[in-house]
Amino acid sequence: MSEVQHVISSAHLSIEKIEKILKTNVRLKLSEDSIKKIKKCRKYLDLKLKRGDEVFYGINTGFGSLCNTVISKKDLSQLQENLVMSHACGLGDEVEHDIVKLMLLLKIQGLSLGYSGIALETIQRLIDFYNNDIMPVVYQQGSLGASGDLAPLAHISLPLLGKGYVDFDGKRRKAKDVLEELNWEPIVLNSKEGLALLNGTQFMSAHAVWSLIKANHLSEFADLVGTMSLEGFDGRSSSFAEAVHLVRPHRGQLETARNIRKYLEGSELINQDKVNVQDPYSFRCMPQVHGASKDVIDYVWGVVEIEINSVTDNPTIFPDEDMIISAGNFHGQPLALSLDNLAIAIAELGSISERRIYKLISGTRGLPPFLVANPGLNSGFMIPQYSAASVVSKNKQLCTPSSVDTIDSSNGQEDHVSMGANAATKTLEVIKNVEKIIGVELFTATQALEFRKPLKSSEYIESLIIEFRKLVPFVGDDKIMHDEMEKSRVFVQDFEF
Numbered sequence: 001m002s003e004v005q006h007v008i009s010s011a012h013l014s015i016e017k018i019e020k021i022l023k024t025n026v027r028l029k030l031s032e033d034s035i036k037k038i039k040k041c042r043k044y045l046d047l048k049l050k051r052g053d054e055v056f057y058g059i060n061t062g063f064g065s066l067c068n069t070v071i072s073k074k075d076l077s078q079l080q081e082n083l084v085m086s087h088a089c090g091l092g093d094e095v096e097h098d099i100v101k102l103m104l105l106l107k108i109q110g111l112s113l114g115y116s117g118i119a120l121e122t123i124q125r126l127i128d129f130y131n132n133d134i135m136p137v138v139y140q141q142g143s144l145g146a147s148g149d150l151a152p153l154a155h156i157s158l159p160l161l162g163k164g165y166v167d168f169d170g171k172r173r174k175a176k177d178v179l180e181e182l183n184w185e186p187i188v189l190n191s192k193e194g195l196a197l198l199n200g201t202q203f204m205s206a207h208a209v210w211s212l213i214k215a216n217h218l219s220e221f222a223d224l225v226g227t228m229s230l231e232g233f234d235g236r237s238s239s240f241a242e243a244v245h246l247v248r249p250h251r252g253q254l255e256t257a258r259n260i261r262k263y264l265e266g267s268e269l270i271n272q273d274k275v276n277v278q279d280p281y282s283f284r285c286m287p288q289v290h291g292a293s294k295d296v297i298d299y300v301w302g303v304v305e306i307e308i309n310s311v312t313d314n315p316t317i318f319p320d321e322d323m324i325i326s327a328g329n330f331h332g333q334p335l336a337l338s339l340d341n342l343a344i345a346i347a348e349l350g351s352i353s354e355r356r357i358y359k360l361i362s363g364t365r366g367l368p369p370f371l372v373a374n375p376g377l378n379s380g381f382m383i384p385q386y387s388a389a390s391v392v393s394k395n396k397q398l399c400t401p402s403s404v405d406t407i408d409s410s411n412g413q414e415d416h417v418s419m420g421a422n423a424a425t426k427t428l429e430v431i432k433n434v435e436k437i438i439g440v441e442l443f444t445a446t447q448a449l450e451f452r453k454p455l456k457s458s459e460y461i462e463s464l465i466i467e468f469r470k471l472v473p474f475v476g477d478d479k480i481m482h483d484e485m486e487k488s489r490v491f492v493q494d495f496e497f
Contacts, residue, residue: 005029008112008127010037013309015301018105019213022098027131028105030112030123037114038123042190044319045117049073049191057315057326058195059117064147064410080194084161087154087198090139095152095203097135097167102206103156104130106308107197115311115318116196122187125160134178137165138203144409145332145420148312149203152421157197162186192315199313204335207424208304211339214431215297215346218438219290221492222349223259224464225442226286229356230260231269231457232448234365236276237261239284252294257287267458269449276365282355289352296345300338307335332420336403339423343430347395350434353441354388360448361385371447371475378478381444384485388440391433398426398433439489443472450474467491 006021009031030038048054055061055070062069063083071079095103108126111118129136136159142151158164159175163186166175179186240257264270278284315326361381363369372380402423406416446465449457456462471487 003027007031008108009034010113012305013109015209015212015305015308018102018209018308021105022101028108028127030127034112034114035120038112038118038120041114041117041317041319042119045192045317045324046190048324049076056192056324058199059192059315059324063195065413067413076191077189080189080191081161083194083198084154084157084189085163087150088158088164089151090142090155092139092141095138095140099206099210100135100138100156101130101133102209103138103152103202106202106205106209107153107156107200109308110200110202110310110312111196113311115316116313117190117192117317118196119190119193122160122189122193122197125184125187128184129159129166132182133168134159135167136175137167137172140425141421143203143421144407144414145201145204145336145418145422145424146328146330146416147410147414148199148201148314148330149332149421150198152203153198153200156202157194160187160197161189192317195315196313199330201307201312201330201332201335201420204332204339204420204424205304205308207421207428208300208335208339208342209308211342211424211427211431212297212301212304214428214435215342216301217495218346218349218431218434218492219294219297220259220497221438221495222290222293222353223256223286224263224461225353225438225445225492226283226290226356227260227263228445228449228457228461228464229360229441230279230283230286231264231267231461232360232367232445232452233279233283233356234269234272234274234276234452235279235283236274237264237270239279240264240287245287250291250295251298253287253291255294256291260286263458263460265458265460267461268455269452269457272455280355280359282352282359286352289348293345293349296341300342303334303338332418333403336418336420336423339420339427340399340401340403343395343423343427344399346427346434347392347399347430350388350395350430350437351392353434353437354385354392357381357385357388357437357441357444360444367448367451371444371451372478373476380475380478381447381481384440384443384481387485388437391437395430395433398430402426435493436485436489439492440485442468442492443485443488446472447475 004026006026138155143149162176240260245257369375370380370382372378402419
């Protein structure tokens with residue numbers, strides 16, 4: 001059987017397609033059209049430099065505020081190697097492998113469009129790294145999100161030159177040793193190639209894609225677990241009637257209400273007579289709150305899909321127009337603003353989730369205090385709510401926008417930066433935090449539903465509870481709750497709709 005491949009081309013690359021590529025572990029291959037464009041652009045640049053003495057930023061000049069320092073032709077290759085080495089200034093925690101792999105994919109995609117002057121051999125080596133799961137060691141801190149993601153992309157690029165470190169076959173190894181083992185020669189960079197590798201928004205974009213995939217999943221699960229909490233709290237279904245939402249038809253609001261109605265179909269609990277005339281906002285306003293977050297996810301999704309199908313390095317080379325233009329497509333402002341917005345939207349899913357947890361342990365509507373049969377001797381679900389509240393508070397701190405900040409760099413030449421890389425890493429942290437909060441709500445809601453027996457929820461929810469109970473049992477007496485909370489988080493993360 002032939003290998004499953006994804007052909008890199010100028011065709012639109014969607015986030016859904018990326019998710020499939022990552023899940024199925026396909027191998028990458030350049031299309032013939034991409035190969036043709038890459039070769040054409042490289043040939044044009046070589047001829048342009050050979051025929052004249054024209055000065056082009058970063059190709060035969062220094063970088064940043066050194067842009068007026070002209071470099072001799074004999075030193076152009078060394079200039080690019082020096083660029084990669086000197087810019088490998090990452091700090092902090094390492095970037096997880098899934099995102100490093102995404103960075104490789106997105107860098108290959110951008111370079112393949114044929115406006116960067118990259119050599120075919122260089123982009124092919126990036127593909128070799130991707131296909132063989134050779135993951136460069138990259139760090140979370142160091143990018144200002146303008147001039148591209150210079151520091152993290154330098155760490156992606158070092159191993160091409162036989163420098164730096166990679167993770168390969170489960171081990172941390174020197175890149176030069178891996179290249180020798182595979183009989184690969186280190187890449188010798190041509191003019192402009194180091195700049196093509198380092199300029200670009202692939203650190204921000206990879207985090208954005210990964211965050212959106214997770215955010216979309218969390219948004220769906222929030223509707224589901226919110227429905228379970230509604231039933232555990234003996235709430236009403238009237239707030240989700242279609243007529244209510246058609247007169248305020250935000251797309252996300254309509255979708256959330258529709259999801260909740262679907263999850264309630266056939267439920268005995270929701271159809272029993274209700275004592276309470278009205279439910280707290282955290283229950284009856286789920287369509288409005290969850291829905292607003294869905295609308296933000298949709299907006300950011302569109303921004304990110306434009307970004308990952310774009311040329312974001314600099315200068316940009318246009319062979320057909322005989323132009324080499326130094327501009328600013330590396331500036332991460334569209335991503336910075338969008339990621340700040342996404343972080344806030346996902347944090348709100350966690351905030352309203354924690355409020356539902358709080359109501360479920362309150363000892364009202366026929367539920368025992370803290371959801372245990374013998375409260376006092378047992379603390380029950382008292383402290384899981386504390387933990388969720390702590391994480392909600394942490395997210396509030398993380399949601400201070402990164403994009404409103406800037407700082408002067410490169411002696412004032414780079415005088416406005418996006419801070420999109422900081423927006424990217426904190427957004428992913430917010431999303432991971434909300435996975436924890438939603439996990440605590442699932443843990444709490446299933447406990448509450450036990451006290452509603454023998455009445456049952458819908459067939460869909462009852463089947464989910466059966467699967468959940470294989471991992472997390474009903475809590476009769478106090479136990480170490482951390483273990484059950486962690487299992488709940490993993491269940492949320494791995495659940496497939």
